[in-house]
Amino acid sequence: MSINETVLEMHYHSALLDVFRKTLGLGKGKFNFFKYSPQKECFVGFDQAYVQTDLSEHDLFQNLKSSAINNRYQLKNFFFGYFLQFKVVKKIHKRSRFTPKNINRNPHLRVSLDTTKNVNSGFSQHELLYNLNQNNGAFVYYACPMLFERTDLYNCNPDLDLLRLVVVTSCPSTYSDNEKHFIYFDNITSSPVWCSEPVEGKSISPKEFASNLVEILTTEEFYQNIVELFENLLKPIKSESEEEKSRILDHVSDQFFLIQFQAEEEA
16 A cells, blocks of 8 residues: 555544544534535535435535524534645655755655646646635645555554644745745654745644634634635636636545534434
8 A cells, every 4th residue: 555645535534533523522413524526516425424425516505504594603503614635745865956944854854736737727736725725714734644654554543643734824825837846844843844935834733723613613704704615616717718617616626525513403
């Protein structure tokens, strides 16, 4: 088994959901997550027993809006969405022309960003994530696991303290110059550095992410933002080709996670 982005996402998936459940203190109820399937053109949902259900965009959006209107402040039925782009962190043993001056250790750590424009969307992966982050209240992160050995993938209890969520808000640019760009770490606990023009970034742990959610879940802005974000995801991307009319959602479906909690009905 090789270490790649998809394998890393699956490796940490259950552990991340457990952090949300525990930190949010949700108690009894249904905890579902949804991923959009461009092939099926619908959202595929899974409950805690991994029972699968399919939900159309229209039905899910109506549920989301209803939750925002009727259940705000109560935490009885709510959604929250976030974007995680997993990246492979590599150990680099030699300095290169890209290595920032404030990276002193050998080996040090590096993540390659995808800044190559997609022929269909006209945007690179990084540009899409950077632009999504401009939405109010959007949670957009590069997930950088400090995991370097294939044997670590067989650990059934991943160490979330080794998963660094690099906050895209701290990135200085869309990096649309067709040059190579990276995230550097001096070591597994140091702050990230965006390159090629070095700018110190920010990263948080999954537990910090969940704790941040606790503080804003009962605010009115939170529910307005999630509805507006979903509306923006369904907007078509401007393309030079009139025949090619894709939506933002079609290009970020791998990174987008939507979580729903439904409280247990009182007898």
